Amino acid sequence: MREELVHSAVKFLQNPEIASAPLAKRIEFLESKELTQPEIQEALKRCGAPVSGTDTTQSSSGATGGTNGSAAAPATHRQASPATTYNAPSYVTNPYPNHPPPVPARDWRDTFITATTTVGLAYGLYLLARKYVIPAIMPPTPSALDADKKALEEEFAKVQLSLVRIEKDTSEMKSADEAQSEEIARVLADVEASIEKLTAEAQKREEEMRLIKAEVGSVRETLPISIEKLKYNQDTSLQELMSEVKSLKQLLGSRARIEKSTTTSVSSIPRTQSPDSSATPVDSTTSTLETGSSSSPSSSSPPVNSASPVGLPRAGIPAWQLAATAKKN
Numbered sequence: 001m002r003e004e005l006v007h008s009a010v011k012f013l014q015n016p017e018i019a020s021a022p023l024a025k026r027i028e029f030l031e032s033k034e035l036t037q038p039e040i041q042e043a044l045k046r047c048g049a050p051v052s053g054t055d056t057t058q059s060s061s062g063a064t065g066g067t068n069g070s071a072a073a074p075a076t077h078r079q080a081s082p083a084t085t086y087n088a089p090s091y092v093t094n095p096y097p098n099h100p101p102p103v104p105a106r107d108w109r110d111t112f113i114t115a116t117t118t119v120g121l122a123y124g125l126y127l128l129a130r131k132y133v134i135p136a137i138m139p140p141t142p143s144a145l146d147a148d149k150k151a152l153e154e155e156f157a158k159v160q161l162s163l164v165r166i167e168k169d170t171s172e173m174k175s176a177d178e179a180q181s182e183e184i185a186r187v188l189a190d191v192e193a194s195i196e197k198l199t200a201e202a203q204k205r206e207e208e209m210r211l212i213k214a215e216v217g218s219v220r221e222t223l224p225i226s227i228e229k230l231k232y233n234q235d236t237s238l239q240e241l242m243s244e245v246k247s248l249k250q251l252l253g254s255r256a257r258i259e260k261s262t263t264t265s266v267s268s269i270p271r272t273q274s275p276d277s278s279a280t281p282v283d284s285t286t287s288t289l290e291t292g293s294s295s296s297p298s299s300s301s302p303p304v305n306s307a308s309p310v311g312l313p314r315a316g317i318p319a320w321q322l323a324a325t326a327k328k329n
Contacts, residue, residue: 005035009043240324247321 009030012018018026030040140148 002039005033006039006043006046009033009035009039010046013043013047240321244321 012030013026027040030043035043
């Protein structure tokens with residue numbers, strides 16, 4: 001049992017306008033909504049309407065007779081129409097049987113239209129077949145083959161000329177590219193040589209600057225030492241010069257004393273005890289030489305007096321001065 005349809009039927013039957021309608025009409029309406037007899041009885045029970053098997057049977061038989069017979073249904077409709085006071089749709093059966101409409105008669109115009117349409121379709125199919133189907137099926141004629149051959153030969157000649165032109169252009173472009181590549185390689189070689197030369201010069205300059213910097217640093221480091229050494233050497237030379245001057249003074253003083261003592265000793269010797277006459281010139285020569293040597297103090301080593309008395313020290317440059325001079329040289 002379809003509960004939704006039963007519930008809808010109950011709502012329909014509970015409508016005040018529908019409740020005043022005859023039961024047969026209500027049952028007929030519910031049957032038109034495709035409700036079964038149990039569903040209609042259940043809906044009538046729920047809404048409190050009296051249910052009788054004869055009413056439902058009569059309504060169903062009346063509906064069936066309305067569809068089968070043409071006279072009974074209009075009479076029933078006429079009898080029920082005065083009591084109809086609701087807005088429910090009324091179902092009236094057609095009293096006349098339904099027959100198909102008659103076929104219209106054909107005249108010459110229909111035949112002409114049909115013939116024209118057929119001829120047009122046939123001509124269109126002929127054109128399509130002639131233009132597309134027959135050339136695809138039938139082999140080409142010798143003249144068409146010759147024309148196609150000539151066209152192909154012309155196309156091949158054009159393609160050959162194009163290939164020759166392309167090959168020529170390609171060779172020219174290749175030679176130009178090779179020349180350009182050689183020029184670029186030469187320029188790159190020159191650039192690399194220049195870069196190498198500049199790099200070598202920069203390295204040489206850096207090396208020279210490093211050497212100059214090292215020399216300047218060494219000079220800066222050794223300059224104070226050299227100044228101190230020079231100062232020390234100057235002080236030493238001055239001291240040596242002063243000592244030499246002192247020694248020369250002592251030498252001159254001792255030589256003067258020696259000459260004085262020699263003169264006094266010679267004058268005190270008697271003539272009988274004097275040496276040979278040849279010794280006197282020697283002594284005078286020796287004294288002259290000694291005088292000359294004392295007058296020139298710039299000589300490196302003064303002459304030795306051969307006539308110096310025995311027991312006196314021999315005049316000369318001190319040993320320490322000779323050692324200092326040799327070390328300095």
